[in-house]
Every structure is written in C-alpha cells, then in structure tokens.
Amino acid sequence: MTASAWKPLEIRPEGIAPSAQGLVEYLRDRTDFADVLTREKAVVFRGFHVAEQELEAVMDLLLPNRLSYLHGTSPRTKVGANVYTSTEYPPEETISMHNELSYSHEWPSRLFFYCATAPATGGATPVVDGGLWLDSLDPEVREAYAGGLRYIQNLHDGLGLGRSWKEAFETEDREAVESFLDAGQADWKWLPDGTLRIISQVQPATIKHPVTGTEVWFNQSDQFHPAALGDEVAAELAQIMPPEELPQSVSFADGSPIPDEYVLQVRDRGLAAAVNVDWYEGDLMVIDNVAVGHGRRPFTGDRRVLVAMSG
Incomplete structure (x- = not known):
C-alpha cells in the first residue's frame, strides 16, 4: 500500500441540509459512526457551514466523552468546555506528525477539528495512516x-x-x-x-x-x-x-x-506519507487518534482551528 492509497472519507451535504442542524440530523441517524470511523480512520465534513456557536450540538454526537487536555505539552488556549485552540506555534513552522498524548499513559481515542477561520494560504492538517x-x-x-x-x-x-x-x-x-x-x-x-x-x-x-x-x-x-x-x-x-x-x-x-x-x-x-486536509470555514474533521497521526503545514494569514478529544 502506498501513501496515496489511503485518504480520509469526505462527507458533503448531498440530500442533507447544508447547515449545522442538517449535520446534527444526519449524525443522529448514523448510529454506526463509530464503525465508519474505525474503517475510514478519518472523516471530514465539508459544506455544512457550521458556525462556532453551533459546535456544541455537533460535538455532543461526535465526541461522546469529551476529555480535557491533561498532560499536554503544546501551547494552546482553552476556549470552552474541553475545547481548545490548535497548537499555537508560529505560522511558518511545520508541526510534525504525531498521535495526541502518545507519550502519556492516557490518550484520547478520537480527535475533533473545526475550522473557525481559514488561513489565507497553506495551513492544512496533514494526516497519516499509522500503519503506512x-x-x-x-x-x-x-x-x-x-x-x-x-x-x-x-x-x-x-x-x-x-x-x-x-x-x-x-x-x-x-x-x-x-x-x-x-x-x-x-x-x-x-x-x-x-x-x-x-x-x-x-x-x-x-x-x-x-x-x-x-x-x-x-x-x-x-x-x-x-x-x-x-x-x-x-x-x-x-x-x-x-x-x-x-x-x-x-x-x-x-x-x-x-x-x-x-x-x-x-x-x-511521516510527513511524506501524509495526506493534506485543507481547511475552509465551517469544516470539521474527526480522526481515530490511534490509527492516524496528524500535524500542521505552515500558513499565512489568520488561522483558527479548534480541537477537542474524547476517550
């Protein structure tokens, strides 16, 4: 299997209202999302135009047991109930691939990403199949x-x-x-x-x-x-x-x-084998934190990506 043989599943609002409520209704009907995530390893939701104030209802369905970022090493800001900014390193730096908290004895099984503000250029979240x-x-x-x-x-x-x-x-x-x-x-x-x-x-x-x-x-x-x-x-x-x-x-x-x-x-x-997930405002992604590593590409402009995690 080559690096290009795997990529995240993309779900768009085809036959679904392109809104946060449409996504919530879709997820309520998908009782098998855990199986989908295990199979696909990463799932990206595009075109639902989820606003930041609408996140809570979506996260409640995607992160059944939201965790705090205990024992975390990267600089980030807590912006809500166990919701954080993504790592606040200078925009010109690449953040290499990693599985969240894999150095600790407790790590999350799922990570959630949400794009509140898309960067002017760059700023993708690369994801890599851990087996590859x-x-x-x-x-x-x-x-x-x-x-x-x-x-x-x-x-x-x-x-x-x-x-x-x-x-x-x-x-x-x-x-x-x-x-x-x-x-x-x-x-x-x-x-x-x-x-x-x-x-x-x-x-x-x-x-x-x-x-x-x-x-x-x-x-x-x-x-x-x-x-x-x-x-x-x-x-x-x-x-x-x-x-x-x-x-x-x-x-x-x-x-x-x-x-x-x-x-x-x-x-x-790890970076060479990764697939870039580009960000557009209102996009979301959920990854299996054991199956998939993630990082960050350099960017210009403002980039605000929020993260949360669950057991």
Missing part, C-alpha cells in the same frame, strides 16, 4: 525502537521554558498531579525551584489498534528529541543544556540516546 508510517521506516529503525521509549519533561512553576505544570494539568493542586502521574507509574519529583520533573514509565513505539489489531507507529519521539527542534533558540539550548534539563527530551527505554538520523527519518517519512 510504520511500514515506511527502515528495518533498523523499527528494530531500534522495538524496546520502547522513555520521555522526560521539566514543567516549570510559572516562569521558564515551555509549559508550566499548572498549564499542562489544568490545576494548581500538586496532589492531583501526583495522583495522575502515579496512575501511569511515572517517576517524578519536585525540584527546589518548583519545577516538576517527570520521567515516564517505558512507553511503546508501536501499538495495535484496539479494534482492527493493525500495528501502528504510535509515539512522539521526534517531537521530544533535540534533533527535530525547528526553532533556532530551542536548538541552541539543546547544545548547552543536558537533555534531562530541557523542557522535554526522549531516549530509548534503557536510557541510551536515539540517533539523530533515526529521529529525522521518523519525522520526514
């Missing part, structure tokens, strides 16, 4: 990753690089954070300056889809690895700071470093 991504990697890379990964995070107390632990866990309650981390068997400690250092329990590089059994690439090693940092300042910091002091870093499960060329291969081949 895995197949695209050299055998030596797949073998090297087979033992799993260990992620390290340093979440400051309000002043520092990256996100604070209060932002990442949406709380100021240290005990609530500790309970979450203990549930994932992570090693953690509070540093004297209030920083929370997290060393994850070994996480897999691949997993099998819970319904189809397909093995897929499922990790965020390239986004945690200094070699893949696109920002010049971040890359310079990686040259002068040990990995365990960076906002985030990653190693193989035994603590040995991941070669730069492996990480760059993972990043580049």
Whole structure:
C-alpha cells in the first residue's frame, strides 16, 4: 500500500441540509459512526457551514466523552468546555506528525477539528495512516525502537521554558498531579525551584489498534528529541543544556540516546506519507487518534482551528 492509497472519507451535504442542524440530523441517524470511523480512520465534513456557536450540538454526537487536555505539552488556549485552540506555534513552522498524548499513559481515542477561520494560504492538517508510517521506516529503525521509549519533561512553576505544570494539568493542586502521574507509574519529583520533573514509565513505539489489531507507529519521539527542534533558540539550548534539563527530551527505554538520523527519518517519512486536509470555514474533521497521526503545514494569514478529544 502506498501513501496515496489511503485518504480520509469526505462527507458533503448531498440530500442533507447544508447547515449545522442538517449535520446534527444526519449524525443522529448514523448510529454506526463509530464503525465508519474505525474503517475510514478519518472523516471530514465539508459544506455544512457550521458556525462556532453551533459546535456544541455537533460535538455532543461526535465526541461522546469529551476529555480535557491533561498532560499536554503544546501551547494552546482553552476556549470552552474541553475545547481548545490548535497548537499555537508560529505560522511558518511545520508541526510534525504525531498521535495526541502518545507519550502519556492516557490518550484520547478520537480527535475533533473545526475550522473557525481559514488561513489565507497553506495551513492544512496533514494526516497519516499509522500503519503506512510504520511500514515506511527502515528495518533498523523499527528494530531500534522495538524496546520502547522513555520521555522526560521539566514543567516549570510559572516562569521558564515551555509549559508550566499548572498549564499542562489544568490545576494548581500538586496532589492531583501526583495522583495522575502515579496512575501511569511515572517517576517524578519536585525540584527546589518548583519545577516538576517527570520521567515516564517505558512507553511503546508501536501499538495495535484496539479494534482492527493493525500495528501502528504510535509515539512522539521526534517531537521530544533535540534533533527535530525547528526553532533556532530551542536548538541552541539543546547544545548547552543536558537533555534531562530541557523542557522535554526522549531516549530509548534503557536510557541510551536515539540517533539523530533515526529521529529525522521518523519525522520526514511521516510527513511524506501524509495526506493534506485543507481547511475552509465551517469544516470539521474527526480522526481515530490511534490509527492516524496528524500535524500542521505552515500558513499565512489568520488561522483558527479548534480541537477537542474524547476517550
């Protein structure tokens, strides 16, 4: 199977009112949407002209158990009940392919995207079939990753690089954070300056889809690895700071470093195998977060894409 052999299913309002209410009625009649999403891996709804204030009714049908973005690493703003802006990186940067929260012990099964404002140019959300991504990697890379990964995070107390632990866990309650981390068997400690250092329990590089059994690439090693940092300042910091002091870093499960060329291969081949989903105002997309990785292409102009997730 080649990268072009898979693409998301597109649903347009043919025989359906081109409105939020039309989409709601369509979804109420589609009691098999979970099966459709498992089969198609990603579904795009175009031409329904859903306004932002109409989102709630649609999300209630597509995300049966909406989750908060706990343990999230990317900068985003909460704009509603477990609804967030997409990652707020500079528009000229590419966000590489990843499965949401795959470094954590809890990850969502579905992701929801909504375009409130379309970019002037670019800004597509690329999506990649996780099985194709895995197949695209050299055998030596797949073998090297087979033992799993260990992620390290340093979440400051309000002043520092990256996100604070209060932002990442949406709380100021240290005990609530500790309970979450203990549930994932992570090693953690509070540093004297209030920083929370997290060393994850070994996480897999691949997993099998819970319904189809397909093995897929499922990790965020390239986004945690200094070699893949696109920002010049971040890359310079990686040259002068040990990995365990960076906002985030990653190693193989035994603590040995991941070669730069492996990480760059993972990043580049994931992007190369991806299919771009371009955005028009009022469009929506739902993806299976295990079957499919996602990212972001660079853009110009204003781009406002909202995201939500469910278990």
